[in-house]
């Protein structure tokens with residue numbers, strides 16, 4: 503199923519502490535955001551990319567899109583205070599494609615096979631997300647004391663892309679905004695209004711580059727990278 507993808511890349515990268523937006527950090531000489539965009543640029547089912555950026559970085563992004571010939575970007579839109587605001591701004595620029603994916607610019611290692619499996623499920627279920635089973639024990643902690651150990655068998659660590667039939671995710675964002683609800687992912691905006699969301703198992707290598715140690719993992723992942731998986 504053909505789709506458009508919204509790529510939020512308007513964050514500040516505070517936890518990365520790199521002194522710049524982590525999207526511009528180079529991995530093997532190529533900026534993180536380009537690694538991410540290249541996957542969708544090459545995917546024949548991707549009909550367009552809406553890139554969400556900080557206006558102060560518009561020239562930087564434009565230069566990179568030109569240099570790396572990322573010509574599937576149909577619009578670059580301004581980000582907002584929170585990731586959710588940025589995504590909503592991006593959704594409003596999608597030209598009413600039946601299916602929309604939302605994928606963090608900070609997740610450069612998404613595989614084509616995962617995207618294709620996600621699309622198949624989202625086409626049937628209306629909404630689907632990529633996730634991996636949790637490997638560690640998860641506990642709820644308050645004031646450095648364990649309050650609860652959460653049964654691990656049903657816990658998943660959620661990633662992106664998240665795929666939705668366009669009208670339902672646009673409406674969910676609209677409703678969350680009108681009710682001042684802030685979620686940490688887009689699927690939660692559907693869950694809170696009673697919509698079902700399917701889960702597709704992805705890869706543990708589909709990491710979000712968040713803190714400096716993630717760059718060590720990124721190097722190891724790139725060392726093992728099979729071009730065919732991504733491009």
Ligand SMILES: Nc1ccn([C@@H]2O[C@H](COP(=O)(O)OP(=O)(O)OP(=O)(O)O)[C@@H](O)[C@H]2O)c(=O)n1
Nearest residue numbers: 510511512513514515516517584585588607608
């Ligand atoms: N207001 C925001 C916040 C985040 N993002 C994007 O959403 C993705 C996931 O967010 P995160 O990893 O938290 O990125 P940052 O917000 O940049 O990181 P930090 O919280 O450490 O500042 C990233 O691609 C980021 O650029 C965005 O477009 N707009």
Ligand SMILES: C[C@](O)(CO)[C@H](O)COP(=O)(O)O
Nearest residue numbers: 585606660661662686687710
């Ligand atoms: C959307 C997400 O990547 C799913 O794991 C995650 O919630 C983003 O969190 P962030 O703090 O905005 O990076």
